[in-house]
Amino acid sequence: MPRPLAQFLIVLVLVSLLSSHALAMKPFLDRARKVYDLEGKLAKCTLCHDVDESKKEEPKGNNLDDYGMDFENHPLMKPLLHVDENYKYSKAELKTFEQVMKLLEGVDSDKDGATNLEELQLGTLPGRKDSVPSAEALAKLRGKKR
Numbered sequence: 001m002p003r004p005l006a007q008f009l010i011v012l013v014l015v016s017l018l019s020s021h022a023l024a025m026k027p028f029l030d031r032a033r034k035v036y037d038l039e040g041k042l043a044k045c046t047l048c049h050d051v052d053e054s055k056k057e058e059p060k061g062n063n064l065d066d067y068g069m070d071f072e073n074h075p076l077m078k079p080l081l082h083v084d085e086n087y088k089y090s091k092a093e094l095k096t097f098e099q100v101m102k103l104l105e106g107v108d109s110d111k112d113g114a115t116n117l118e119e120l121q122l123g124t125l126p127g128r129k130d131s132v133p134s135a136e137a138l139a140k141l142r143g144k145k146r
């Protein structure tokens with residue numbers, strides 16, 4: 001590969017990695033990963049965004065899934081959204097995010113019959129109807145709670 005082309009591609013990759021939304025919202029994802037010990041597709045932007053990484057789609061405000069939309073629409077989240085790409089959230093703001101996350105645990109954002117918390121615990125996406133825990137897994141989890 002000619003050198004200028006290689007350099008151009010590296011810059012392109014860096015720019016796409018540092019896209020504003022991904023950069024600004026990362027602390028939220030980090031917090032969610034930590035609180036729920038998330039793995040795989042739940043530990044990435046796909047937790048709240050309906051994006052196809054193989055098509056290089058970027059997480060944005062206009063591709064939020066049902067779970068992401070519940071955050072977007074929560075009154076406590078309003079002051080935390082649509083910030084500048086270099087914005088650094090304060091500890092108090094991240095606490096507010098965590099509070100909203102807890103408030104949404106009992107909600108079934110994608111209306112597939114499993115609450116957001118149940119889906120996070122069972123490894124399915126809480127904002128995607130096509131990602132549903134099996135009936136057995138759900139029954140087992142609910143049995144444990146009683």
Ligand SMILES: [Ca+2]
Binds near residue numbers: 116
């Ligand atoms: Ca659900």
